[in-house]
Amino acid sequence: MTLRTTLRSLLRQWRFSGLVAITIGLGIGTATTAYAILDALLLRPLPYQEPDQLVRLESRMSGPAGNASGFSLADFEDLRRTQRCLTELAAYIQFDNNLTGHGTSQAVKMTFATPHLFGVLGVRAVLGRTFTDAEDREGGDVRQLVLSHGLWQSYFGGDRRVLGKTVRLRGDTYTVIGVMPPGFRYPDRADVWCH
Numbered sequence: 001m002t003l004r005t006t007l008r009s010l011l012r013q014w015r016f017s018g019l020v021a022i023t024i025g026l027g028i029g030t031a032t033t034a035y036a037i038l039d040a041l042l043l044r045p046l047p048y049q050e051p052d053q054l055v056r057l058e059s060r061m062s063g064p065a066g067n068a069s070g071f072s073l074a075d076f077e078d079l080r081r082t083q084r085c086l087t088e089l090a091a092y093i094q095f096d097n098n099l100t101g102h103g104t105s106q107a108v109k110m111t112f113a114t115p116h117l118f119g120v121l122g123v124r125a126v127l128g129r130t131f132t133d134a135e136d137r138e139g140g141d142v143r144q145l146v147l148s149h150g151l152w153q154s155y156f157g158g159d160r161r162v163l164g165k166t167v168r169l170r171g172d173t174y175t176v177i178g179v180m181p182p183g184f185r186y187p188d189r190a191d192v193w194c195h
Contacts, residue, residue, distance in 0.1 A: 049122025055086065076114075090117040094188055099155065101167035106155050108191035110169055115195060118146075121186060127152075128163045128178030131195055145174035146193040149182040169194065 010017045097110040115131035
């Protein structure tokens with residue numbers, strides 16, 4: 001059969017030919033999408049140092065519901081002091097909030113974190129620094145704040161002089177001490193980290 005004969009045959013049955021082409025296109029598109037999702041969720045390594053050694057702990061309420069919930073700070077400190085299996089523990093809790101102090105107000109995902117969070121994940125600030133153990137104390141009018149790279153770019157215009165600036169969250173004043181690398185937004189697309 002020649003190419004000319006094949007083309008004439010396809011043109012005579014154009015509806016069937018079109019349906020076959022659409023079906024093949026949809027199959028290829030579905031397979032590509034499924035692979036992209038599989039790659040992003042299962043195949044590509046997590047962007048942390050030694051991701052295979054990370055563990056996430058949750059507590060469960062007893063009873064029929066058995067809902068997952070976090071630890072109280074006192075429970076976390078007890079667990080941190082008494083456990084012998086893990087190298088280090090970190091804790092966090094997240095809230096939606098508004099950041100002010102640089103012109104307009106900006107809605108942000110605010111994450112309260114213990115100083116060890118960044119060390120446990122093996123991620124360092126690209127500008128400035130993250131929290132230190134010495135800063136892990138209550139009180140004081142000025143608290144420390146670390147920005148996501150995206151928020152630093154969008155809200156502060158990527159200004160390298162952002163370190164030392166003060167902003168307000170939840171009615172409290174925070175001093176910017178660092179900016180995290182692009183793409184790092186753990187947990188749950190965090191914009192700012194404070195303690």
